[in-house]
Amino acid sequence: MGVVIIDGSTVGDFVADEEQFNKCADEKFAEMDLNHDGVLSRSELRKAFESFRLIESHFGVDVATPPEELTKLYDSIFERFDCDKSGTIDLEEFRAEMKKIMLAIADGLGSSPIQMALDDNSLLQQAADLEASKKQ
Numbered sequence: 001m002g003v004v005i006i007d008g009s010t011v012g013d014f015v016a017d018e019e020q021f022n023k024c025a026d027e028k029f030a031e032m033d034l035n036h037d038g039v040l041s042r043s044e045l046r047k048a049f050e051s052f053r054l055i056e057s058h059f060g061v062d063v064a065t066p067p068e069e070l071t072k073l074y075d076s077i078f079e080r081f082d083c084d085k086s087g088t089i090d091l092e093e094f095r096a097e098m099k100k101i102m103l104a105i106a107d108g109l110g111s112s113p114i115q116m117a118l119d120d121n122s123l124l125q126q127a128a129d130l131e132a133s134k135k136q
Contacts, residue, residue, distance in 0.1 A: 001117055001118065001119060001120065002084050002117070002118055002120055002125060002128075003115060003116070004014060004115070004116055004118060004124075004125065004128040005111065005113050005114065005115050005116075005128075006113065006114065006116060006124065006127065006128050006131075007110065007111055007112060007113045007114065008105075008106040008107060008108075008109040008110050008111060009106070009111065009122065010106075010109075010128060010131045011046075011102055011103075011106035011109060011127050011132065012043075012103065012106040013127075013130070014102070014126065014127030015099055015102045015103055015106070017130065018075050020126075020130055021099070021102075024097060024123055024126045025094065025095045025098050025099075025123070026082050026091065026095075028093055028094075028098070028121075028123065029095075031048075031121075032044055032045065032047075032048040037055050038090070038091070039089060039090050040081075040085075040088060040089040040094065041086070041087035041088060042074075042075070042078050044080050045074070045077065045081065045089060046074045046078070049074060050074075065095070068081075073127070074098045081094065081097045081099060082112075083095055083096065083097075098123065102123060102127075106127050
């Protein structure tokens with residue numbers, strides 16, 4: 001876990017650096033592809049999102065979400081990523097959706113720098129690391 005100061009341009013510049021962004025997205029995809037078949041299944045994507053614990057906590061307090069609501073949510077996330085409706089998510093689909101997510105984060109952050117605690121392996125941390133390496 002690291003603490004960084006980032007703004008929208010940090011994230012936007014990371015996404016714009018296609019080589020670096022794709023490298024990081026590809027690594028994240030490989031981590032999520034538990035059976036190493038080159039695509040993400042519904043269960044692999046769900047396991048990855050469950051590990052982030054974004055839904056089961058609210059301002060640091062654990063909350064109980066009914067399982068059927070979680071299933072609906074994870075299914076809708078999967079459908080969003082599965083652009084060709086093949087029933088799996090390939091690397092290109094993953095990259096495209098992650099790019100959209102990161103650009104939405106950049107837009108939400110805007111130009112005001114904020115301090116964030118980030119997991120060392122997160123795409124946002126990698127964006128901050130890329131910006132820091134350019135300043136050296």
